[in-house]
Amino acid sequence: MKDQEAAPTHERRRISTREAAELLGVKPETVYAYVSRGRLGSRSSPGGRGSTFDPGEVEALARRSRREPAGSAPAVGGLPVRTRITLIDEDRYYFRGVDATELAAHHSYEEVAEWLWTGVLRPGATFTAPAASVEVARRAVDALPEHTSPTDRLRVAAIAAATADPLRFDLSEEAVLGTARTLIPTLVAALPPKCYGHTDDGPLAHRLWTRLSGREAPEASLRALDTALVLLVDHDLAASTLAVRVAASARAHAYAAVSAGLGVLEGPLHGAASGLAHRMLLEVLDHGTAAPVIADELRAGRRVPGLGHRLYQGEDPRARALFALLEEMPGARPALAAAQDVVATAARHVPLHANIDLALAVLTVSSGMQASAGETIFAVARTAGWIAHTLEEYGEEPLRMRPSGHYVGERPPRPLPEQ
Known part of the structure; x- marks a missing residue:
């Protein structure tokens, strides 16, 4: 991989899902979960079968995963951000x-x-x-x-x-x-x-x-x-x-x-994520099924709106609480059914739970609101x-949220730029 790191980004050979999974030490399904949660970018491979990944981005994610154990305190510049909220x-x-x-x-x-x-x-x-x-x-x-x-x-x-x-x-x-x-x-x-x-x-x-x-x-x-x-x-x-x-x-x-x-x-x-989910639900309602809508999202290399959350391995508790109330809301049944269809259809590709954005989209669609x-x-x-x-x-010391940059540019001294 060293030769790939030295090459310009546009010349790098992109890697397959299997190769990305091996670098990350996870299953291929987890790689797609990273994409859905916005932690990793992907492109459709030539011919539209499967996805490809930037090896540098995959390696950066692998380094972060090794460096950030589960439950570690969030930090800015190495300083844990204390909170009681x-x-x-x-x-x-x-x-x-x-x-x-x-x-x-x-x-x-x-x-x-x-x-x-x-x-x-x-x-x-x-x-x-x-x-x-x-x-x-x-x-x-x-x-x-x-x-x-x-x-x-x-x-x-x-x-x-x-x-x-x-x-x-x-x-x-x-x-x-x-x-x-x-x-x-x-x-x-x-x-x-x-x-x-x-x-x-x-x-x-x-x-x-x-x-x-x-x-x-x-x-x-x-x-x-x-x-x-x-x-x-x-x-x-x-x-x-x-x-x-x-x-x-x-x-x-x-x-x-x-x-x-x-x-x-x-x-x-x-x-703004709920607006994307809102538009998706309208498309599902228009088509009568989620399958073509989900296919279009994946074909374009986009994650499916309203699914998965990087902080929850299981169901987003906010979505669960709001969906329970939406069941009682007049006129919400069609949008609820569309949301359930989205979750079930996407699960064939990668098992992800609905998040608060999808629940919020059901609320806004059912209420005649804009996206x-x-x-x-x-x-x-x-x-x-x-x-x-x-x-x-x-109540904290002022200016404590001041991280130091990790400079990776040209080392000084450098000559003045030419006109």
Whole structure:
């Protein structure tokens, strides 16, 4: 393999699935699982049979796997990122030691957010946005082009709301909690309404529904949406959460920290993943079967949206909890059947469980929402978790999230470049 490492990337001989499995010390099925989870790239081999892999990428994954034992603490620059917020262990996840799916079954999004921030449960907690904050956020969002993505709208709303808050640079816990309780409802209120007679009062899930669907909201649907918000509040050090903590480490104010998270969330491997699953389900419903849709995804060298998660060997507990509620939701049966067909069809290729993105896609498809609605739900939900991580990071030494780069460029001294 040394000769391949020395050759330019475009000249390397790509290797087969069997060769990749041997380098990684795993079964071929596990190689496809790595592809589905976004840990490894692949291309269709000439003739469309099988897949090929970049040997350098495979070897890098093999080195990471040897270096990172299961259960090792996440680190930045060798520094473990201490957190008391979320633990993921043995296909379950916990907020401050409490099973997160149990919290979602018994408490609203606002109640869980308050408890996550303060450790105090406030039954019936609701968040209210000040009129001045909503007005400036709406003006900013309304000025955006019609095709603007939901995450961009939320990011603009957060920045606009910051300009209306003269206390944003106060990083005391009390001030940040005040920001949190007004920022989240401001983000929702700034979104263009879809439903006539929309409201800015009541539970946040009710307000969010009117920004995502033009349909009336049955109680079972509102419960499913509220539960989805709770399930998505936090998920350890996801990419967007790490960005939030880096911003907080530099003592950026809470609005800026949330904006940093929104910037990362928009990637197709993160908050936007449910939109891909949403479109896939619509295709399955249109075809009447998942087989041709799955075939097209694999033929293009893409992973099947909504399947597998790198942190869970078995079923994503968030998906399991949301699917249980979707079973009770009016009109969800066709999308549920399509999702089940996707899982069963893909299992012939590689056994992967449904993740939260697929469950969220069933919710959005069944509710008449656009494909981008899942991204909006994800962003609004995760804002509460980002605030919790911001508060936690403010309690650490500043600028601790400063890794050193491993320079691999030309060694100095080098001559000045020629004009």
